[in-house]
Amino acid sequence: MLPRRHVLVANGRVTALSATPIHAPPGALAVDGPGVLAQGFVDTHIHGRRGFDVMRPGDVAPLSLELLSQGVTGFLPTVVAAPSDDLSAALSSASGDPRGARVLGIHAEGPFLSPDQPGMFPPDAFRDYDRALWRDLQAAAASPIRLMTVAAERLTPTQIDDLRADGVTLSLGHTNASYEDALAAFDAGVTRVTHAYNAMRGFHHREPGAVGALLDRGDIDAELILDGLHVDRAPARILAATRTSGRIVLVSDSVPPAGCPPGDYAWAGRRLRVDGNSIRLPTGRLAGSALTMDAAVRRAVDWLDVSPAAALYMASEAPRASVGLDPGGLRTGVAADLVLLDPRLHPRMTLVGGVVR
Numbered sequence: 001m002l003p004r005r006h007v008l009v010a011n012g013r014v015t016a017l018s019a020t021p022i023h024a025p026p027g028a029l030a031v032d033g034p035g036v037l038a039q040g041f042v043d044t045h046i047h048g049r050r051g052f053d054v055m056r057p058g059d060v061a062p063l064s065l066e067l068l069s070q071g072v073t074g075f076l077p078t079v080v081a082a083p084s085d086d087l088s089a090a091l092s093s094a095s096g097d098p099r100g101a102r103v104l105g106i107h108a109e110g111p112f113l114s115p116d117q118p119g120m121f122p123p124d125a126f127r128d129y130d131r132a133l134w135r136d137l138q139a140a141a142a143s144p145i146r147l148m149t150v151a152a153e154r155l156t157p158t159q160i161d162d163l164r165a166d167g168v169t170l171s172l173g174h175t176n177a178s179y180e181d182a183l184a185a186f187d188a189g190v191t192r193v194t195h196a197y198n199a200m201r202g203f204h205h206r207e208p209g210a211v212g213a214l215l216d217r218g219d220i221d222a223e224l225i226l227d228g229l230h231v232d233r234a235p236a237r238i239l240a241a242t243r244t245s246g247r248i249v250l251v252s253d254s255v256p257p258a259g260c261p262p263g264d265y266a267w268a269g270r271r272l273r274v275d276g277n278s279i280r281l282p283t284g285r286l287a288g289s290a291l292t293m294d295a296a297v298r299r300a301v302d303w304l305d306v307s308p309a310a311a312l313y314m315a316s317e318a319p320r321a322s323v324g325l326d327p328g329g330l331r332t333g334v335a336a337d338l339v340l341l342d343p344r345l346h347p348r349m350t351l352v353g354g355v356v357r
């Protein structure tokens with residue numbers, strides 16, 4: 001288990017750390033156990049939860065409050081391919097509540113995706129790369145589009161360069177890339193893969209596919225949906241064995257009906273059935289997850305043969321670094337975005353900017 005840590009917080013920052021209790025001077029707050037204190041979780045792939053929908057203007061603020069109970073202190077509201085007006089409306093309103101988890105940028109899952117790997121999304125909203133459209137989307141966004149999921153095999157190296165020059169981290173996903181296409185994309189500057197194993201060509205020993213390229217390249221950041229449904233235990237563990245904990249990015253990929261009672265819901269032009277932990281289309285295909293970040297951390301410990309410290313890293317420092325943010329970590333001087341967990345890694349208290357939320 002992790003050593004118990006005591007932290008002093010003042011003016012929104014961590015000002016001291018100690019293995020022994022610290023006396024708080026006036027104006028400071030001492031945060032300590034019992035339990036595990038860690039940097040707050042950062043969810044870089046989330047569409048909604050408990051009915052709140054990133055695509056519906058006004059919903060990101062209540063979503064930012066909802067996420068606190070998971071120990072999430074920062075997130076990238078994730079928009080999906082949609083008609084341009086809908087996309088612009090969602091982007092322009094993607095602002096959090098000042099008391100909630102911080103909006104650290106936006107993840108655009110599309111629209112430059114492959115109709116051959118649509119996942120649950122209706123492919124009619126997928127588009128060929130279009131620089132003017134991209135510029136319009138970025139200009140509309142209330143917070144910068146920091147991460148973009150692309151079918152990189154449909155982009156030229158120059159187009160990839162253009163997007164990266166605008167400060168965007170590119171993530172290969174909803175892709176029909178072959179093994180060779182995927183390696184070419186990584187060489188061209190794609191540094192991340194969206195929901196590893198899902199919505200991409202799987203591994204075959206004579207055609208290794210995008211999954212084979214990811215397993216071959218331990219320097220690429222890999223999103224993993226550890227809800228127990230999207231990826232089985234062995235492939236999750238095999239992926240983790242090909243890279244350091246810093247290259248596994250735990251995400252929820254949760255969708256608006258997540259956390260809602262069992263029943264039928266509508267989202268992104270589809271009918272979704274919620275049944276306990278699973279959310280599926282009427283065809284039975286998985287349609288996003290009902291996962292929370294804290295549950296992902298616990299399953300990482302169970303499934304990936306990693307320490308609690310490594311699992312916590314996959315939910316906080318790794319996602320931050322993967323999108324070009326300072327990874328932070330629990331040290332003096334960082335923003336006091338913290339989660340206090342019980343010994344079984346259930347969140348007990350979340351602080352954003354040094355304030356208990």
Ligand SMILES: [Zn+2]
Pocket residue numbers: 045047078109253
């Ligand atoms: Zn998604």
